[in-house]
Amino acid sequence: MKIGEIAKLVGLTPKSIRFYEATQLLDAPFRQKNGYRQYTQAHLQTLKLIKRARDVGFSLEECRTLISLWRSPCRKSEDVNKTILQKIELITQQINLLTEVKATLTKLSDQCPNNQQSTCPILSELLK
Incomplete structure (x- = not known):
């Protein structure tokens, strides 16, 4: 398979595949005499694993x-x-941190009179 073919099968871009090769996450494919990469089923399986793993974070x-x-x-x-x-x-841990950040931002927003005055309790609180 050529890079465009395998990219389409896996749902990645050729650029992503070349990046995975460059970072040695994906074994380098055989190069044909014309310089084209030739991918195997093993490459396909590895790319599927990478894609799915990246999709879930x-x-x-x-x-x-x-x-x-x-x-x-x-x-x-x-x-x-x-x-x-x-x-x-x-x-x-990330969810807990984001929950704390959200609570802090909500508290700051609740302190704001949300009017046309130049004084802003949000900025005052952030400057502490």
Whole structure:
């Protein structure tokens, strides 16, 4: 498969695929004499894993870990699950932080008279 074909199958852009190659997240494909990349089923599977993992919020390094686990004949499902649970914990921490930020911003907004005056209690509070 050429880069355009595999990109269409996976739902990625050729630029993304070249980026994954450059960062060594994806093994470099065989190059034909004309310089075109020739992708295999293994590339297709790896790209599907990357795409899905990225879609659910995994970073490039986390994708690297998942790919390593996927390729390892010695992997244990508990190792894969541990990776997922770590991601869930990180997301939970981010949700908690964003909830706190939202509460603070809501409190600031509630203090604002929302009128034509130049004094702004929001800015005053942010300057503390």
